[in-house]
Amino acid sequence: MQLRYAFRLDPGPGQRVALARAFGCARVVYNDAVAARERARREGAAFPSAGVLSKMLITEAKLSPGRQWLSEVSAVILQQALRDVERAYANFFASLKGGRPGARVGAPRFKSKRDARQAIRFTANARWKMTEAGRLLLPKIGEVKVRWSRPLPSVPSSVTVIRDAAGRFFASFVIETDPGADLARMPEADSLPSVGIDLGLTHFAVLSDGRVIDSPRFLRRAEKKLKKAQRELSRKQKRSKNREKARLKVARAHAQVADARREFHHQLSTQLIRENQAVAVEDLAVKALARTRLGKSVHDAGWAQFLAMLEYKAGRYGRVFVKVGRFEPTSQVCSACGVKDGPKPLHVRTWMCTHCGTVHDRDHNAAKNVKQAAGLAVTACRAQVRPELVPAQREEAGSHGIHTGARAAERHTTR
Numbered sequence: 001m002q003l004r005y006a007f008r009l010d011p012g013p014g015q016r017v018a019l020a021r022a023f024g025c026a027r028v029v030y031n032d033a034v035a036a037r038e039r040a041r042r043e044g045a046a047f048p049s050a051g052v053l054s055k056m057l058i059t060e061a062k063l064s065p066g067r068q069w070l071s072e073v074s075a076v077i078l079q080q081a082l083r084d085v086e087r088a089y090a091n092f093f094a095s096l097k098g099g100r101p102g103a104r105v106g107a108p109r110f111k112s113k114r115d116a117r118q119a120i121r122f123t124a125n126a127r128w129k130m131t132e133a134g135r136l137l138l139p140k141i142g143e144v145k146v147r148w149s150r151p152l153p154s155v156p157s158s159v160t161v162i163r164d165a166a167g168r169f170f171a172s173f174v175i176e177t178d179p180g181a182d183l184a185r186m187p188e189a190d191s192l193p194s195v196g197i198d199l200g201l202t203h204f205a206v207l208s209d210g211r212v213i214d215s216p217r218f219l220r221r222a223e224k225k226l227k228k229a230q231r232e233l234s235r236k237q238k239r240s241k242n243r244e245k246a247r248l249k250v251a252r253a254h255a256q257v258a259d260a261r262r263e264f265h266h267q268l269s270t271q272l273i274r275e276n277q278a279v280a281v282e283d284l285a286v287k288a289l290a291r292t293r294l295g296k297s298v299h300d301a302g303w304a305q306f307l308a309m310l311e312y313k314a315g316r317y318g319r320v321f322v323k324v325g326r327f328e329p330t331s332q333v334c335s336a337c338g339v340k341d342g343p344k345p346l347h348v349r350t351w352m353c354t355h356c357g358t359v360h361d362r363d364h365n366a367a368k369n370v371k372q373a374a375g376l377a378v379t380a381c382r383a384q385v386r387p388e389l390v391p392a393q394r395e396e397a398g399s400h401g402i403h404t405g406a407r408a409a410e411r412h413t414t415r
Contacts, residue, residue, distance in 0.1 A: 001177050001316055008147040009136070009161070009169035018141045019169070023118040025073045026081040027111045032057045033085040047089075053082055068081045074139040077128035093397025107138065116165035116251075123158045125153045136171055146171060146209050151179060167249040177316065186317045189277035194320075197272070198330065198363050199306075205268070206363035208371040216264055218257045219300040229253050261302050269309040278320035279310060280374035282366075285326055322374035334358060335368035 011019060033053050040047050048056070058078050061067035070078065088108040095105035111115070122128045128138050135143040156173035163169050196208035204215040219226075229250045236243035272279055284307075290298045307323075314321035324330070334353040335338050341354060344362070352359045 001179065001182075001314075003175050003177055003316075004172050005150075005152060005156075005175055006162075006172045007147055007149060009171050010147065011141075011147040011169055015144055016169075018123045019120075019163070021069075022073045022077055022081055022120050022141065022161075023163065024113065025070050026077050026120050027113065027118070029057055029070070029078045030081040030085055032061075034110055037085070050082055050086055052086075054079065057082070072140065073123070074126055074141070077120040078121055079208040080123065086177040095368045097131045111162070118163045119160055121158060121160045125196075128159060129211050132368045144169075144171075146180055153181070164251075164255065165254040167248055168255070170209065179316075179318075182316050183318050186274060191316060192275065192277040194278035194280070194371065195272065196367045196369070196374065198282065198367040198370055198378065199301070199303050200283065201294060201301060203363060204301060206361075206367050207366070208367040210364060212363075213268060215301060216260070216263075217297075222253065222257050226253050226257075228252070237328055261300075262305070265302060265309055266304045266408040269306060271314055272310065273317055273319050273350050278322065278374075278376050279314060280322040280324060280376050281307060281310065282328065282330060282370055282371050283323040283326045320376075322376065324370050324373045328369070328373050330373065332364040334360065335365050335372065336360075379391070388404060 036053060036057070037047050058070065058075065062070045075231050087110060091100060091105045092107050094100045103259065122138060126139055130146075131137055131143060133143075134146060134148060136146050137143050138161070152173060152175060154175055154177070158174045160172040160174075161169065163174060189407065193209070198206045200206065203212050205213040205214075215253065229246070230283070233246040233250050236246050284303055286304045289295070292298075311321050313319075329340060329343075332343055334356060336351060336358040337356040339353060339355040341351070344351060349362050350359060352363065
């Protein structure tokens with residue numbers, strides 16, 4: 001499995017200028033390649049190959065008066081910009097043919113120097129290296145100071161230098177991990193339990209074993225600071241230096257919120273993977289839920305990022321990760337007897353089963369049902385069990401049609 005390890009960089013003033021030049025040259029080559037392919041599309045001609053684009057946009061362009069400054073940066077990052085264009089078009093065409101699961105990928109578009117994220121990539125043939133002093137030596141940029149937070153487990157195959165909207169620089173290393181070493185760092189899975197997770201807004205997560213993880217609400221807690229910074233930005237004159245300073249202040253405030261949320265997700269996902277042999281979650285319609293009146297709280301929770309971390313960490317450490325269908329009525333079924341008691345508004349936090357009389361906490365009951373729907377619930381003899389089938393009531397029988405995304409989101413918010 002390939003993983004990325006990101007570390008903060010502290011380039012000097014001259015190195016910042018060199019990095020800005022490298023970002024700009026890679027962006028120009030990328031935009032030239034997109035323009036060449038779009039021109040071929042309009043004219044009905046065949047798309048130029050990577051070799052033709054490399055010769056035309058890099059080799060010959062360096063000899064022209066208008067592109068001589070391309071020689072001031074490493075040729076590897078220019079070649080990698082062309083590879084990015086090829087990959088972007090390949091993903092776009094695969095999406096049109098239905099070859100990519102998930103959201104549809106749009107056509108490649110031109111990059112701008114005002115984009116929030118700027119990046120260049122150095123592969124092994126760029127002859128970059130890490131010095132004995134712990135600095136990152138990049139061609140035509142120099143030795144850049146790195147804030148090492150941990151040692152790299154193996155020799156990286158490439159490094160990507162990133163500048164974010166807050167003006168921070170990062171080095172992202174691609175590492176090939178050893179599956180045996182990863183499994184050795186975790187407890188044996190056979191002796192561990194399984195857990196179902198119900199994600200929410202009042203509490204970030206409620207587990208089937210009764211544990212409750214409170215929602216940190218990082219964005220809500222920083223709203224006052226963000227509002228003040230955004231108000232100061234709106235009062236600055238456009239294209240002035242003071243406006244740029246105010247913009248960086250807003251970007252840094254948002255970056256602090258995003259970093260805190262990501263750290264919380266990493267710690268919680270690692271803890272759940274370490275303590276359980278199998279994890280079951282509900283496949284939430286996050287995009288649909290984000291369009292409701294609870295949209296800001298949904299974005300603040302960051303469910304999609306958390307589930308992505310759970311999934312890749314489960315694959316890395318040999319755990320089982322199961323997603324239960326979003327139409328599973330986890331909040332409507334009694335986890336004790338399996339009777340479906342119907343939908344309930346959000347303000348109903350506890351309810352009593354009309355069939356067996358069991359009093360349920362709404363979220364805890366949903367977490368138990370997620371675990372059972374995933375086939376992870378076990379009896380005393382360790383055999384997997386599911387709730388018994390219950391005949392549908394008269395008003396529940398028959399087909400109700402297919403829910404659209406908006407109706408599915410509405411139904412989930414009322415569970």
